[in-house]
Amino acid sequence: xxxxxxxxxxxxxxxxxxxxxxxxxxxxxxxxxxxxxxxxxxxxxxxxxxxxxxxxxxxxxxxxxxxxxxxxxxxxxxxxxxxxxxxxxxxxxxxxxxxxxxxxxxxxxxxxxxxxxxxxxxxxxxxxxxxxxxxxxxxxxxxxxxxxxxxxxxxxxxxxxxxxxxxxxxxxxxxxxxxxxxxxxxxxxxxxxxxxxxxxxxxxxxxxxxxxxxxxxxxxxxxxxxxxxxxxxxxxxxxxxxxxxx
Ligand code: MN
Numbered sequence: 001x002x003x004x005x006x007x008x009x010x011x012x013x014x015x016x017x018x019x020x021x022x023x024x025x026x027x028x029x030x031x032x033x034x035x036x037x038x039x040x041x042x043x044x045x046x047x048x049x050x051x052x053x054x055x056x057x058x059x060x061x062x063x064x065x066x067x068x069x070x071x072x073x074x075x076x077x078x079x080x081x082x083x084x085x086x087x088x089x090x091x092x093x094x095x096x097x098x099x100x101x102x103x104x105x106x107x108x109x110x111x112x113x114x115x116x117x118x119x120x121x122x123x124x125x126x127x128x129x130x131x132x133x134x135x136x137x138x139x140x141x142x143x144x145x146x147x148x149x150x151x152x153x154x155x156x157x158x159x160x161x162x163x164x165x166x167x168x169x170x171x172x173x174x175x176x177x178x179x180x181x182x183x184x185x186x187x188x189x190x191x192x193x194x195x196x197x198x199x200x201x202x203x204x205x206x207x208x209x210x211x212x213x214x215x216x217x218x219x220x221x222x223x224x225x226x227x228x229x230x231x232x233x234x235x236x237x238x239x240x241x242x243x244x245x246x
Contacts, residue, residue, distance in 0.1 A: 007030075012035075012039070012065060015057075025115050046072065052125075053086065058088070058100070084106045088111060167193065167239065174193065183219040
């Protein structure tokens with residue numbers, strides 16, 4: 001077991017097997033863990049004790065993770081605090097992450113829990129990223145990228161590095177195509193950038209690149225300038241967030 005690291009985590013999980021697995025993984029890393037069996041217990045424990053982070057199962061009896069999160073966020077509107085809440089869910093359905101974020105959660109990991117992903121997400125929030133995520137949804141889906149690279153952090157760093165080198169060149173090409181009113185070139189370069197962004201499940205950047213690709217395809221290049229500005233901004237945000245996560 002590692003040395004204690006003074007980080008106290010509230011683990012909300014109703015399933016006993018899952019509780020035990022997560023409890024062991026977390027205590028092994030030196031985290032201090034308190035277990036809640038449902039949303040009501042989460043709210044009670046928060047009144048009695050101070051926590052650094054909540055790992056929140058979604059489906060729990062009596063009060064679900066969604067309901068508990070909404071109640072916590074409502075309360076926080078008065079206190080001005082913000083405790084990081086990580087959704088842990090068996091739902092592997094598309095759009096689930098959005099639902100969790102809409103409910104006020106900061107991030108999302110899927111069950112069965114991948115230990116490295118779990119440690120990763122906790123570390124993220126203890127490096128002070130919580131505040132940023134509270135006000136702004138992340139530009140990309142860290143959990144699904146980690147899944148895509150099979151939890152391999154070296155590979156993750158490699159693909160981020162390639163992206164950091166490649167994306168300015170593609171942006172430059174897109175900008176050039178717009179100035180030259182070369183719709184074929186615009187379509188081609190926007191398509192390439194869209195493909196590379198898609199690896200990070202970065203929705204906003206993806207959408208902007210896709211719009212430019214369509215504009216290139218349809219040849220209506222007059223409207224491209226504004227979308228390009230937006231794409232440039234989204235790529236910048238994405239690059240910064242990717243670099244701060246690796
Ligand atoms: Mn459950």
